[in-house]
Amino acid sequence: MITFWKPWVWRMAYRDSRRGLPRLLLSMSSVVLAVALVVLAYSFRENLLASIQAQSKSLLGADLALDSREPFSKDDEQLFHTLGGDQSKQVGFTSMATFPASGDSRLVQVRAISGQFPYYGALETTPPLSLEVFHLSANALVDENVLLQFNAKVGDVVKLGNQEFRILGSLRKIPGETLAFSLISPRIYIPLAYLERTQLIQPGSVVRYRVFFKFATGTQVERMVKAIAPQLQRLQLDADTVSKRTASIAANMENLSRFLRLAVFVAVLLAGVGVASVTYVYAKDKAQAAALLRCIGARPRETVSVYLLQLLFLTVVCAAAGVGIGVWAQSYLPALLKDFLPVAPVIEISPLGIVAGVVVGMTTAFLFALLPLVSLRRISPLMALRSSYDEEPRARDPLVLSIVLLIVMLVLAFASATLGSWRQGLVFTGAVLVVFFALAILARVGTLLVRQVAPRFLSFPWRQGLANLHRPSNQTTAVMLAIGLGTFLLVALHGVQDMLLRQVDRRVGQDEPNLVLFDVQNEQRQAIGALMERLEISRHAEVPVVTMRLAAIKGRRVEEIRADETSKIPSWALRREYRSTYRGRLTGTEKLIKGDWVATADERTQPIAVSVEKGIAETLGVDVGDPLQFEIQGVPIDTRVANLREVDWQRVQPNFFVVFPEGVLEKAPQFYALVGRAPSSQASAQLQRAVLERFPNVSAIDLSLILSTLNSVLDRVAGAMRFVAWFTLLTGFTVLASAVLGSRGHRVRESILLRTLGAARGQIFTAIVAEYVFTGAIAACAGAILGILAGWGLSYYFFGTAIAIAPLPVLAIITAVTATTVLAGALGCLGVIRRPALEALRAEA
Amino acid sequence: MSTDNILTVEHLSKEFKSGDDTVHVLNDISFAIERGTSCALVGPSGSGKTTLIAICAGLERPSKGAVELDGVALHQASEEKLARIRNQSIGFIFQSFQLLPSLTALENVMVPAEIAGERMVRASALELLGRVGLRNRMYHYPMLLSGGEQQRVAIARAFMNQPNILFADEPTGNLDAETSESIVKLIFNLNSMNRTTLILVTHDRELTEQADRIITLKAGRLASDVTKPKSEGSTSDG
Numbered sequence A: 001m002i003t004f005w006k007p008w009v010w011r012m013a014y015r016d017s018r019r020g021l022p023r024l025l026l027s028m029s030s031v032v033l034a035v036a037l038v039v040l041a042y043s044f045r046e047n048l049l050a051s052i053q054a055q056s057k058s059l060l061g062a063d064l065a066l067d068s069r070e071p072f073s074k075d076d077e078q079l080f081h082t083l084g085g086d087q088s089k090q091v092g093f094t095s096m097a098t099f100p101a102s103g104d105s106r107l108v109q110v111r112a113i114s115g116q117f118p119y120y121g122a123l124e125t126t127p128p129l130s131l132e133v134f135h136l137s138a139n140a141l142v143d144e145n146v147l148l149q150f151n152a153k154v155g156d157v158v159k160l161g162n163q164e165f166r167i168l169g170s171l172r173k174i175p176g177e178t179l180a181f182s183l184i185s186p187r188i189y190i191p192l193a194y195l196e197r198t199q200l201i202q203p204g205s206v207v208r209y210r211v212f213f214k215f216a217t218g219t220q221v222e223r224m225v226k227a228i229a230p231q232l233q234r235l236q237l238d239a240d241t242v243s244k245r246t247a248s249i250a251a252n253m254e255n256l257s258r259f260l261r262l263a264v265f266v267a268v269l270l271a272g273v274g275v276a277s278v279t280y281v282y283a284k285d286k287a288q289a290a291a292l293l294r295c296i297g298a299r300p301r302e303t304v305s306v307y308l309l310q311l312l313f314l315t316v317v318c319a320a321a322g323v324g325i326g327v328w329a330q331s332y333l334p335a336l337l338k339d340f341l342p343v344a345p346v347i348e349i350s351p352l353g354i355v356a357g358v359v360v361g362m363t364t365a366f367l368f369a370l371l372p373l374v375s376l377r378r379i380s381p382l383m384a385l386r387s388s389y390d391e392e393p394r395a396r397d398p399l400v401l402s403i404v405l406l407i408v409m410l411v412l413a414f415a416s417a418t419l420g421s422w423r424q425g426l427v428f429t430g431a432v433l434v435v436f437f438a439l440a441i442l443a444r445v446g447t448l449l450v451r452q453v454a455p456r457f458l459s460f461p462w463r464q465g466l467a468n469l470h471r472p473s474n475q476t477t478a479v480m481l482a483i484g485l486g487t488f489l490l491v492a493l494h495g496v497q498d499m500l501l502r503q504v505d506r507r508v509g510q511d512e513p514n515l516v517l518f519d520v521q522n523e524q525r526q527a528i529g530a531l532m533e534r535l536e537i538s539r540h541a542e543v544p545v546v547t548m549r550l551a552a553i554k555g556r557r558v559e560e561i562r563a564d565e566t567s568k569i570p571s572w573a574l575r576r577e578y579r580s581t582y583r584g585r586l587t588g589t590e591k592l593i594k595g596d597w598v599a600t601a602d603e604r605t606q607p608i609a610v611s612v613e614k615g616i617a618e619t620l621g622v623d624v625g626d627p628l629q630f631e632i633q634g635v636p637i638d639t640r641v642a643n644l645r646e647v648d649w650q651r652v653q654p655n656f657f658v659v660f661p662e663g664v665l666e667k668a669p670q671f672y673a674l675v676g677r678a679p680s681s682q683a684s685a686q687l688q689r690a691v692l693e694r695f696p697n698v699s700a701i702d703l704s705l706i707l708s709t710l711n712s713v714l715d716r717v718a719g720a721m722r723f724v725a726w727f728t729l730l731t732g733f734t735v736l737a738s739a740v741l742g743s744r745g746h747r748v749r750e751s752i753l754l755r756t757l758g759a760a761r762g763q764i765f766t767a768i769v770a771e772y773v774f775t776g777a778i779a780a781c782a783g784a785i786l787g788i789l790a791g792w793g794l795s796y797y798f799f800g801t802a803i804a805i806a807p808l809p810v811l812a813i814i815t816a817v818t819a820t821t822v823l824a825g826a827l828g829c830l831g832v833i834r835r836p837a838l839e840a841l842r843a844e845a
Numbered sequence B: 001m002s003t004d005n006i007l008t009v010e011h012l013s014k015e016f017k018s019g020d021d022t023v024h025v026l027n028d029i030s031f032a033i034e035r036g037t038s039c040a041l042v043g044p045s046g047s048g049k050t051t052l053i054a055i056c057a058g059l060e061r062p063s064k065g066a067v068e069l070d071g072v073a074l075h076q077a078s079e080e081k082l083a084r085i086r087n088q089s090i091g092f093i094f095q096s097f098q099l100l101p102s103l104t105a106l107e108n109v110m111v112p113a114e115i116a117g118e119r120m121v122r123a124s125a126l127e128l129l130g131r132v133g134l135r136n137r138m139y140h141y142p143m144l145l146s147g148g149e150q151q152r153v154a155i156a157r158a159f160m161n162q163p164n165i166l167f168a169d170e171p172t173g174n175l176d177a178e179t180s181e182s183i184v185k186l187i188f189n190l191n192s193m194n195r196t197t198l199i200l201v202t203h204d205r206e207l208t209e210q211a212d213r214i215i216t217l218k219a220g221r222l223a224s225d226v227t228k229p230k231s232e233g234s235t236s237d238g
């Protein structure tokens, strides 16, 4: 089909391109952007992974960390002693932090540290931290976000339990942890020596004890850990090594970069559509010349090769420019994603990124250009004889079909390779195809509708603008697709964020609880109840909570499962503290989906029938009937999964993975969660303040905290994704720009014709504006409709209901996109109406 | 009669199907053209002239019948072979000139030889341009040439590969009378100089007069076929 080895093909391609090429090059600018994006995404991944490797020690801050759920025992300390090296300790738990200046408080993660930790990397704070000063008195390092939230500053006081701490610095970055995480669970560091004074650690509290080691350089940490594995198992200590930590962080970052690469790929496909569209117009332009060449003896494939060669050359130029821009821009990407990165990546030129950009960009451009170009090989030489020769409708070109198929297969292969699974690749490819087709159809239908309805109300220039949508060189479909896709992403993003927030807000309707107090001791119940009454906070429930550990699944010890590398059960599910409750019935937010509910049981007749939440059952790989063994403060208790429950996690209520029947846990050490509804967020804050003053061990979560946390997390996530949406829009506008350039000739002739017919320049300009108003508005509306539908779909999938999306921001997006389209389009056409008629005729003929 | 025929057409028919209708454009046409002669093809618009020469030049396939050009059965030849014949043995002149707008005059003339894979083609192209009187315009693009000049470039191009037969479909159709005359002269001069066979579609009476033979088509049938008696002077040896 292609013949590049004939010299005349090269000569012809060169000569034919001397004049039109610069403009064609401009119209292929979407390829430049696409290549730049691919280079960016792949270089980013390379740099990030390389930086994670290079800074791996600072991800853990030490050579080795050992973890325990219990305070370190004599045996533990003995082991630490034999391991040697420099050691630091850390005690971590969740608690309320109060800012006495304002009286505000919120749930935070407290980390009490001793020694020289971190040994590698540093806690980044403002002002810069001196560990010596820090350990000297009751100091605290507080997450920047918390300080912002409560309007507190360095030098202020924060209260944890019974102890006040002076804020020594605001924490900006903790090695190996991302900022996004700190939004959900902000951290406060205090010196370990002052932990006791808080009196926050009490029997039953969930506390994690850690010891960090720094060994002499050259120590074989992995080998050491292997050697002491049996001891670690016996002492129930978990080891965290640099390589383990690095692997898990690298895996997380790989996920982030996957998302980025796929998003970029959507822009690449869009650029491909742009190329196909530009080439389509180009092929139309060249049909006559191709027919002539055929007439004087050129073979069909030689004719195609002439024009393909030109496009290949353009693609190479575009790829080179794209690589340049991508390499230049890559130092800016980490700043955009910094909230999600555990390390600041060192930016270097990545050969792999460049190769990926060139290969992906050029393959896409080449295949999409081929699509319209191969039709040139079917051009009949007769077309040279009959100028008005109209191509008769022919049977579908099998070659075009095979190219389309090839493109789809390549998309599938790329997506599958990126996602690491054929099924997900298929879903991605399907989704892309559906969105592309739906957009194209919506845009088509929209145009038809407007054409049906609008002319009756419109003046001449507006009708003319509308009619121009059908000018073939306008590439209306490609332009609308590109603009529509950008709008789609923006609206879908906004929709999901909006709906998530409103969904949560709404769920907590009129009578639903909106406040939970955790860790209430038995003897504190009465006093807190009285406080609630005084503040007119209704008490919905008092839920007992018993903390336990998982000891065995289906007869297999948890330690054994964790040591087994083939096991698919994630470590967190095995290690976590299960905070379970007991009761005789289901609550309103639960639904039995399998098995039978057991209301009561007897402690002596084990195994005890328990109810397990569906999700955790899947994670642990258990089903109804399977045995589970728990341990409550070292006492084993055998259970059997009696049923699976579905839990609505969106409510402000304590929810449980495991629910025991009545009659078993009543005597176990336990505390309570008090569930209530405050009439206002002020009342809720007031209660929290009063409770904390008397009972600092109590933690509180209320609706406003959940909403603000959710909002800030969503803001960051959406921020990163919006960047992708903007890039898609940008690609869209480059497609638009190329369409504007491509249609110049037609536009000039048309404007001259109109002027000879007596149209004023103003009218012609209005027609051009009108054309882009219609293009932009129809595309944006199509994108918005699809975006709203996608938002609904996601909402329905995740919450089971779909609710209305606030219309104002959607309208704002549509308006902005339309305005930009008009601006870009009209600017590109300014020259057209300024040109004197005769000169224009000559130059563009 | 010696049978050095360059082109033989036998029982040629052509029909187009459009939907359920069939249009019979050419019906059972037979004739033969002797090498080195010129022949005018005339007839009212729509009578099938363009269709006939398209078939004779291997641009279109007949529905029925046989076409033999220079000993090659065109109706059976492969696309590949047709392309080679068009390049090597046939020259074309069109009503609408059909120059490649992105190429200079000289380059336009060179194209057929380059397609053939020949190397040093510039000199002969220049010479041809000189013959049509446009040597000084060789670097100009078609846009800057008048209609008559464009057609002269096209004529030079048609002779580039020294074809055995030249087809011209209304070569003066888009030109004024005066220009037409000079174009006609040029075609016949070059034709006799190169001993090319010429097949010419035209409505132009004067042009018709200069041909050795006049074939008239009417509604797809051969209406008349008149060969002029050979006058001594018309077969030039220059």
Ligand SMILES: Nc1ncnc2c1ncn2[C@@H]1O[C@H](COP(=O)(O)OP(=O)(O)OP(=O)(O)O)[C@@H](O)[C@H]1O
Pocket (backbone or CB within 6 Å): B016, B017, B018, B023, B025, B043, B044, B045, B046, B047, B048, B049, B050, B051, B052
């Ligand atoms: N591809 C086609 N499909 C259907 N009909 C065709 C096709 N090509 C030509 N015709 C018909 O064949 C008939 C002859 O066309 P042709 O162009 O050969 O006539 P012509 O003698 O060259 O006319 P003119 O002097 O106007 O150029 C016309 O009626 C035309 O409509």
Ligand SMILES: [Mg+2]
Pocket (backbone or CB within 6 Å): B049, B050, B051, B169
């Ligand atoms: Mg004709």
